Amino acid sequence: MTGAADSIPAVLAAPRARQRLPRKALVGLAIVAVYVFAALFADVITRSSPLDQDLLNRLDGPSGSHLLGTDALGRDVMTRLIHSVRVDLRVAVLATALAVMIGSLLGTVAGFFGGIVDTIVMRLADLVLAFPVLVLFLAVLGAIGPGQGWWFLGPGEPPVIIVATGVGWVVYARLVRGEILRIRQLDYVLAARAGGLSERRVLLRHVLPNALNQTIVYVVVDVGLVVLALASLSFLGLGIPIPIPEWGAMIADGKPYLATHWWLVVAPGLAIGALGIGLALIGDSLDDRLKGS
């Protein structure tokens, strides 16, 4: 038997689909899984509400009943940290999803039709890139205020999602447009055309799916970057309004106690960083796989 196995060509012996996941992908997935778990079961794994104040036990150190101690209003820091995952992930996933949809659509339209449509979309993208958009959006957030929330979204979430989408679509529009322009020159597209398929079918069924491949890498990484942006906005007091638990706002809350209760500032920052790194690791391994290395 061993002789027969040895004679199987190497290409057949290790099909690509059966390759084991690289270590960085596993680490990334494990990190992100913890966050998703926390978001789904926040109410089950924490004992109190993130808004419950216990003014007799303000600024308690870490202990068995409060793993990360309590904040200046006696709220359990661990509970607030866990409930923040919901807000941050919800905003980041929705904003990224909207950005990728709008961006890919505009990029596709620009790449397919070219001409004046292409010019308008790309000029718009240039404007967003050339501009300190985050500063502009800070201005817009200040002007329209956090609002009352909408549907399942809490206060402050809809404006941040709109703002993040407004910046985020550009990357996808440029990426998809560039990919479409590149792929439509390839031989297999020429073959599909020569085979008599309609132009529309060639573009939608043969060009577009391949053009969208690379966006998945950006999507994964973008979720982490939106969390970072949301935390920054909340830190400045322009994102998620108090008292809703959000990592950036928690850091701002902890600022006066930096000398004595540093973990109030450090813990939320690590939560943001670890999530971003987990997502980046996944994105990186997806990128490796797409490039076939």
Place this chain on the structure above:
Amino acid sequence: MGRFRFVSKRLAHTIPLLIGISFLVFMVLKVAPGDSVRLLLGPRATEEQVSAYSREHGFDRNIFVQYAFYLRDLAHGNFGASNRSATPVTEILAERAPETIWVITSGLLFTAVLALPLGLLAAAHRDRPTDHLIRSTTLVLLYLPTFWVGFVLIRVVALPTGWFPVSGFGDTFGEHVRAVILPGMTLALAFTAVLARSIRSSVIDVLEADYVAVARTLGVRGMRLIRRHVLRNSLIPTVNILATQIGFLLFGVVLVEFTFDIQGLGTAFVDAASRQDLGVVQGITLVFALAVVMINLVADIVIASLDPRVLME
């Protein structure tokens, strides 16, 4: 294409950009819910004052006429005024800008000291432990919030040593220098996370170029090779990356000023935004946007003078 034609063509490119920017900034005031004039004049204004102001500034006309009025004001150097204190924005700019310029200068100096050597080092030790270490450190830095890094620096450097103030800007030149060291380092760490990787890849591109191989075979190696042949040519993409990241840098400045309680344009901006003082918000947004456009223009001209090939495109 001559140098003069390049610069004038590049200048012509910025005109639609400036129009777009001024229109967006103008619209900031329009997206606010409620009566924008009332918001401008504050709650104590009487109905007569509101309608008089509306007439005077053309707010009762259509939006394009209003935009034309706004442009006219800008052309006269009138950047608007605070809705709260009626202080002209130009006055606020003159008062606050110096602290922001200090922070940016400090940040860029530290960035130059950090990002360039790290990028070079990573490229020179490509795929070896040093490279992996630099790349993973910058990756981690990229996902840590800027303001959080600032607080960590305060906690582990400023508080135990007492060398640097925890907040504020001081009164004398020496105090200013000490006050902007940690903010500058915070900004530089955030910026390095973005820049070092791009510098690494542009240096690697140059290292793989034919002329570097030729220089090697001619016996040029070590620091001399890096200085004379690699560094100069990788400077071009680096200036480019720097220019595209200026918007990011400005957002970082806002965060860093807020973290260290430095009363520059960033804090003025955030304060105004949270108090819905849209006059100030509009004015500072416009200044930031103009700064970005100017820096990009200068960067393009610098690139053209570093690399004559650009002129031929």
